[in-house]
Amino acid sequence: MIMIDLKNKLSHAVDNIIAKHAADVDRQSRFPLESINALKDIKLLGAYIKREDGGLGCTLSDIAGMTMMIAQKCASTAMIFAMHHIQVACIMHHEESSSFKGYLKEIADKQLLLASNTSEVGTGGDNGRSIAGVEYVGPRCTLLKDASIISYGAYADSILVTAKKSPDARTTDQVLILMKKEETELTETGVWDTLGMRGTCSPPFQIKGSFPIENIFNTQFKTVLSQTMVPVSHILWSSCWLGIATDAADTARKYVQSKARKSKPYLPDTRLAEMNNSLQLLNSQLIHCLDTYKALLELPEEHRKSELTSTPVLLKWNALKMNVSNDAAGIVHRAMQICGISSYQNNGQYTLAKHLRDIxxxxLMINNERLMETNASLLLIYKNSDHPLF
Ligand SMILES: Cc1cc2nc3c(=O)[nH]c(=O)nc-3n(C[C@H](O)[C@H](O)[C@H](O)COP(=O)(O)OP(=O)(O)OC[C@H]3O[C@@H](n4cnc5c(N)ncnc54)[C@H](O)[C@@H]3O)c2cc1C
Known part of the structure; x- marks a missing residue:
């Protein structure tokens, strides 16, 4: 559970700042500066970082809860908050060198914002492969990469970027690199003018940078991907999407209640109950994944890796992402059916237009088709009775 004081502060920021700017952020497809500054004011960019490193020491469940709360008013801000924490978790779970430890302290102290780049022109959403490779030039390394998307790239203090270990390495032989703003040149190569999630400001960029070798993760990227990036992404993205769906269902409830007050007797609308059933199911799946991940991280090191990469566990993270992304969209659609034309308006008390566009x-955010194919392949080779599927 989020600490009470922090929850109150976040609730205040959500109601008074984040909600207030959400429509303008969406309309102008602009970075939610006021909202991110409000999160920085309450030190939330260091929320997951341990207290001994200057952070707030929150759990992943706390971060998921906060993401959901923010998403109910501004999905773009929530997604930025989620993506930042995915990167923080990658550093925290895998790197212990003094330079990475020092950087975590800097994130908490200066409230630095971290972005991510895995997708690349030529590989799309296949984040297990890279085309660009790291070059070693004297004591420093360089990278030139055509990134197909970097959310809030222009506003981030650093980006965790994937690349091949060297230009002649195999496409799957990847490393993860901390590329700091002051050492990186970003050139926008396209525009971000999308249906939804407009405030994430996620255009394509050419990344050109030079960095010390210590900024390359010691842990192989495929380990970071399977043990942290995939589970934490799917958990926090799902929290964001559930936040959108929760607010849509809430809007529908208010619409029905207001109608009921005006014309009595008014029969209960069973569609509200149906939506609630769906939300409960998705929330339970999210909580189950959070509990599973927590339990796996607490395992002794010698068991942790094999358990975290076991087939049933990998299936679970992908199933969460696919279920929530599909069913949350269904919930928003159902809420629109209930509210009718007032939800189709771009403004007004019952508008759900932005919810629908964002959800x-x-x-598409790592295409469900890809994840379905991955899970189907895992099920095809699954035969280990030591790891039951459920
Ligand atoms: C709001 C938002 C923010 C994002 N932010 C970032 C970010 O900060 N950093 C980042 O790196 N990325 C980001 N992404 C990108 C995202 O995570 C995916 O990498 C990207 O959307 C994939 O692009 P694509 O659909 O063009 O490519 P693909 O994933 O290649 O999909 C294109 C089509 O090809 C099909 N396809 C291709 N290969 C396969 C396969 N093997 N199996 C089945 N189907 C296949 C897909 O089903 C789909 O129909 C963001 C995306 C969104 C929507």
Whole structure:
């Protein structure tokens, strides 16, 4: 559970700042500066970082809860908050060198914002492969990469970027690199003018940078990917999408209640109950994944890796992402059916237009087709009775 004081502060920021700017952020497809500054004011960019490193020491469940709260008013701000924490978790779970430890302290102290780049022109959403490779030039390394998307790239203090270990390495032989703003040149190579999630400001960029070798993760990227990036992404993205769906269902409830007050007797609308059933199911799946991940991280090191990469566990993270991205969109659609034309308006008390546009990014953000194919392949080779599927 989020600490009470922090929850109150976040609730205040959500109601008074984040909600207030959400429509303008969406309309102008602009970075939610006021909202991110409000999160920085309450030190939330260091929320997951341990207290001994200057952070707030929150759990992943706390971060998921906060993401959901923010998403109910501004999905773009929530997604930025989620993506930042995915990167923080990658550093925290895998790197212990003094330079990475020092950087975590700097994130908490200066409230630095971290972005991510895995997708590349030529590989798309296949984040297990890279085309650009790291070059070693004297004591420093360089990278030139055509990134197909970097959310809030222009506003981030650093980006965790994937690349091949060297230009002649195999496409799957990847490393993860901390590329700091002051050492990186970003050139926008396209525009971000999308249906939804407009405030994430995620155009394509050419990344050109030079960095010390210590900024390359010691842990192989495929380990970071399977043990942290995939589970934490799917958990926090799902929290964001559930936040959108929760607010849509809430809007529908208010619409029905207001109608009921005006014309009595008014029969209960069973569609509200149906939506609630769906939300409960998705929330339970999210909580189950959070509990599973927590339990796996607490295992002794010698068991942790094999358990975290076991087939049933990998299936679970992907199933969460696919279910929530599909069903949350269904919930928003159902809420629109209930509210009728007032939800189709771009403004007004019952508008769900932005919810609908934002939620349609969910199934594309690492395409569900790819994840379905991955899970189907895992099920085809699954035969280990030591790891039951459920
Ligand atoms: C709001 C938002 C923010 C994002 N932010 C970032 C970010 O900060 N950093 C970042 O790196 N990326 C980011 N992404 C990108 C995202 O995570 C995916 O990498 C990207 O959307 C994939 O692009 P694509 O659909 O063009 O490519 P693909 O994933 O290649 O999909 C294109 C089509 O090809 C099909 N396809 C291709 N290969 C396969 C396969 N093997 N199996 C089945 N189907 C296949 C897909 O189903 C789909 O129909 C963001 C995306 C969104 C929506």
């Amino acid at each position: 349609h990014s969910a199934s």
